[in-house]
Amino acid sequence: MSDFKIIDGKAVAASVLDEVRAETAELKARGVTPGLAVVLVGEDPASKVYVGAKDRTCRDLGLYSRKITLPTETTQEELLAVVRELNADPLIHGILVQSPPPKHINEEEIIRAIDPRKDVDGFHPQNVAKLALEDPSGFVPCTPAGSMRLLASAGVQTSGAEAVVIGRSMIVGKPMALLLMAKGSDATVTVAHSRSKDLPAICRRADIVIAAVGRPEMVKADWVKPGAVVIDVGINRVEDATAKNGYRLTGDVAYDEVAPKCAAITPVPGGVGPMTIAMLMKNTLQAARQLTA
Numbered sequence: 001m002s003d004f005k006i007i008d009g010k011a012v013a014a015s016v017l018d019e020v021r022a023e024t025a026e027l028k029a030r031g032v033t034p035g036l037a038v039v040l041v042g043e044d045p046a047s048k049v050y051v052g053a054k055d056r057t058c059r060d061l062g063l064y065s066r067k068i069t070l071p072t073e074t075t076q077e078e079l080l081a082v083v084r085e086l087n088a089d090p091l092i093h094g095i096l097v098q099s100p101p102p103k104h105i106n107e108e109e110i111i112r113a114i115d116p117r118k119d120v121d122g123f124h125p126q127n128v129a130k131l132a133l134e135d136p137s138g139f140v141p142c143t144p145a146g147s148m149r150l151l152a153s154a155g156v157q158t159s160g161a162e163a164v165v166i167g168r169s170m171i172v173g174k175p176m177a178l179l180l181m182a183k184g185s186d187a188t189v190t191v192a193h194s195r196s197k198d199l200p201a202i203c204r205r206a207d208i209v210i211a212a213v214g215r216p217e218m219v220k221a222d223w224v225k226p227g228a229v230v231i232d233v234g235i236n237r238v239e240d241a242t243a244k245n246g247y248r249l250t251g252d253v254a255y256d257e258v259a260p261k262c263a264a265i266t267p268v269p270g271g272v273g274p275m276t277i278a279m280l281m282k283n284t285l286q287a288a289r290q291l292t293a
């Protein structure tokens, strides 16, 4: 079985962004320009790349974008003050504080300080609760939302399917499990993680595998049932002397050996990553609508 489909995240993201562009134009015609503030504390090079991409995408779609770059030494109080200012700013509908912040920052307190109506990451406890309650007024975290959209775009039947989510993070694994089991998706969901007893055996049961552990190429060919659909959420930088910047990106799935066994699989890069940004734009639009209704 080597007739697998590569799920093109760039192409699906482009069509989501086309929707956002059109809806943004409509909102602007009503006098509302959706605005996103992205706050970056410190100098993490990967974070700089992502924040730059978010800023560029906003501008390209006609959203208002404010990029706030703060030094590594920024204190908890200073960062809280920035968040509170953005909460009160009528030009800003969405607020994102890039993760991970420097070690001296208490990220949980920062997330709780964001106005839940502007929490376009969907990390605030109020939005986590709304996701669990299947209340559509909340914000769904961007990476799981994008992964669901990729499954839909590939025509994958989730209803009744065995889905295995590897990873239980609040950012991806847990919300992904909630989305897959929600009414309408109707998958049978197993959440596996580093303490799971026989990860390969659990994974082999899956019709749909969501790999979200952050370990490069952990999911091997013999973990995957023939004909399964694999969504690779991992974005790992691994050293590569032959690459021009000294590293390459790889997922949590050993793509070359796994792909030929799959019905469909997402590549890295060009899979879930671009969808994360596209869904962030969608969430910002939702925030602008809800705040100005």
Ligand SMILES: Nc1nc(=O)c2c([nH]1)NC[C@@H]1CN(c3ccc(C(=O)N[C@@H](CCC(=O)O)C(=O)O)cc3)C=[N+]21
Pocket: 049, 050, 053, 096, 097, 098, 099, 100, 121, 142, 235, 249, 268, 269, 270, 271, 272, 273, 274, 275, 276, 277
């Ligand atoms: N508050 C917060 N919200 C986030 O949504 C958030 C965050 N913090 N911290 C970091 C992660 C990571 N993340 C990515 C977004 C896009 C790509 C992406 O577009 N990746 C491209 C490749 C980009 C490259 O070349 O490095 C791809 O996969 O094709 C990757 C990763 C958002 N995150």
